[in-house]
Amino acid sequence: MQMKRMMVPAMLLLGSFAMAQPKTNPAQARMNTFVQALMQKMTLEEKIGQLNLPSIGFDVTGPVVSQGVEEKIKKGLVGGVFNTFTPVAVRKLQEMAVTQTRLKIPLLFGYDVIHGHRTIFPIPLGLSASWDTAMIRLTARAAAEEASADGLNWTFSPMVDIARDPRWGRVSEGAGEDPFLGSQIAKAMVKGYQGDDLKKDNTILACVKHFALYGASEAGRDYNTTDMSRIRMYNEYFPPYKAAIDAGVATVMSSFNEVDGVPASANKWLMTDVLRKQWGFKGFVVTDYTAINEMIAHGIGDGKEVARRAIKAPVEMDMVGELFIQQLPGLVKEGKVSVAEIDNACRLILEAKYKLGLFEDPYKYVSEERNRREIMNDQKKMLAKEAAIKSMVLLKNENNVLPLSAEKKIAFIGPLVKNQRDLIGNWSGAGDYKQAVSVWQALERKITAAPFYYAKGCNLVDDEALKNKLNPHGAMLEADVQSPEALIREAVETANKSDVVVAFLGEPFGMSGEAASRSDIGLLPNQQRLLKALKETGKPIVLVLMNGRPLTLSWEDENMSAILETWYGGTMAGPAIVDVLYGEANPSGKLSMTFPRNVGQIPLYYNHKNTGRPLDENQKYTSKYLDVSNEPLYPFGHGLSYTSFSYGDIMLSGKTLGVTGKLTATVTVTNTGKYKGEETVQLYVRDLVGTVTRPVKELKGFSKVTLAPGESKKVTFTITPDDLKFYNGDLQLVHEPGEYHVFIGGSSATSNKATFTLR
Structure with a gap:
């Protein structure tokens, strides 16, 4: 059994160390004099x-x-x-x-x-x-x-x-x-x-x-x-x-x-x-x-x-x-x-x-x-569109149904296609939803090569009790004049005229943010009914999500051809979504929060600890569920692209790291697909043995790299002992000698691994 030989403290017990007091600079002295004089009058x-x-x-x-x-x-x-x-x-x-x-x-x-x-x-x-x-x-x-x-x-x-x-x-x-x-x-x-x-x-x-x-x-x-x-x-x-x-x-x-x-x-x-x-x-x-x-x-x-x-x-x-x-x-x-x-x-x-x-x-x-000069100027709108594009996460893309072809007939279905209010999301403060550009507005401005169709498909919310909770706070949820059944019939008819269906669903903005906790974080039942009816048409379906939290999407993952997470994208969400759907922009977002399979897995996060009986599918008495995998639906760091990336083996500059030294970890990343794309290369570390238990992985670095088709680049990370510090049982910030694993890949699920020793 591997043992740590010693503990290397990086600082004394928190709260008891002496902090060096900087000398007061002239500006500080002037402020002190002014404030003191004012307070004497108060x-x-x-x-x-x-x-x-x-x-x-x-x-x-x-x-x-x-x-x-x-x-x-x-x-x-x-x-x-x-x-x-x-x-x-x-x-x-x-x-x-x-x-x-x-x-x-x-x-x-x-x-x-x-x-x-x-x-x-x-x-x-x-x-x-x-x-x-x-x-x-x-x-x-x-x-x-x-x-x-x-x-x-x-x-x-x-x-x-x-x-x-x-x-x-x-x-x-x-x-x-x-x-x-x-x-x-x-x-x-x-x-x-x-x-x-x-x-x-x-x-x-x-x-x-x-x-x-x-x-x-x-x-x-x-x-x-x-x-x-x-x-x-x-x-x-x-x-x-x-x-x-x-x-x-x-x-x-x-x-x-x-x-x-x-x-x-x-x-x-x-x-x-x-x-x-x-x-x-x-x-x-x-x-x-x-x-x-x-x-x-x-x-x-x-x-x-x-x-x-x-x-x-x-x-x-x-x-x-x-x-x-x-x-x-x-x-x-x-x-x-x-x-x-x-x-x-x-x-x-x-x-x-x-x-x-x-x-x-x-x-x-x-x-x-x-x-007049600063508010909503063109520069800020351009930044808003860029931010919306970079925030989107392609969760699934079976058979490369995305990007869409401008030559194909596309049915855009769902209560969020023409919606403006929900685009800017919760906590949008002084934002004016009427200034937001909807997906439909962006489509009308951009797509001219082939016909495209629209059907609402369903209300965003049908549950009257839920609407009564949300509407007093500006949710603006109204039932369509058509019945839910008629809306679905119209959506199916529209889908049948198309080559591909793009369904826009998710949460109304009031269902996330402050005072918006949910015990069930799936799509609402009326939206699920619409998706199931669309599935019966046999058409490829792209699910575009607008929401403020990870959702439970097990059925959707099994039955949708592609899933694009757009969150609430803001003022320029519509044009950004259209650019991504039609391939003018390549999605590059990576999840910063794990998507569970169901609420029973919560809390679920990548940097968990091992148990004394870690998962073993061949042994009953190990830490697992009887009815669902331990693994998330989409892990932290997950995000696909219209292209594909391969990772070479990790090359370390050495096998040992001294307490005053540094180590480099290099990996070659190659664009193996047909589109130019941006990849977020992620570095994780695992401390195998500690005086207190340590996570199975910890993010310690990331780097964004843009690659043309067929292009390769070397990405190098520097690892120092400071990167390996943690608080021990005495709340001392330390790094401890011993064996470490380093992982580099496109998500926290990567198994691309190398080993080094801190001495």
């Missing part, structure tokens, strides 16, 4: 007012609407405003703050700019499927340009929660299941939003969320309990948050869930020990929507007690709940909260405003000329 109530973030304006994402906000602004009891944008609306409130208050302190203006502001890009889960961090950074940069031109200076993004349960609706907002990929995307988005200088008028504060562990809520149910070991936190769930902090994210949002039995917004270990002491975060923490108030229902105290625990955690800004302005003055008077704690929170918020340059020019974000 009353206690004015300081507490800076911690208040009410909602006023056009959009509400929770059950509470702030009351009397304008009067509170005039009294200096508001630090920022949530949900107000446009130069006109922002100027009105900012003028109130800087002309009608005693100290003329400007406001922050925050909004949920999640995947674009006015120009909408694919949902974040879709963007993550591009594995193109440079492009993702550009989408965040474009969103910041638009948002800042619309009066905003703060976005509540990126959402970086690791998510392994697709029943949870908010998987649509994140980057999937992997900490390495999630960390790369977190860094890209922070840098895209914040740019290289927050004082520029086209940069905004980013806010990493939801800190922490929100993606692991039990049963995939939103707002639910989270419970896990600290070793899992540090190895699997913390890395993307830490990556955002290291990238300089300005703000952090606390999560709704509890951590170790304490709600995050009151969790001193999370907010002080981890975030500030271990990671060195210097910005401020804002709660999620009314999260302080909701700690009462969690059961840790009344309004006064939860406000006390929140400020002591600390979280600095109270989103919408207003318990800080209601309770903190009395808590200070009673000696239960110190003035120093209030001062610390106020200082961090004032520093954020200073860094944005608001004290120099409170109106820097209210230029109507910039608004």
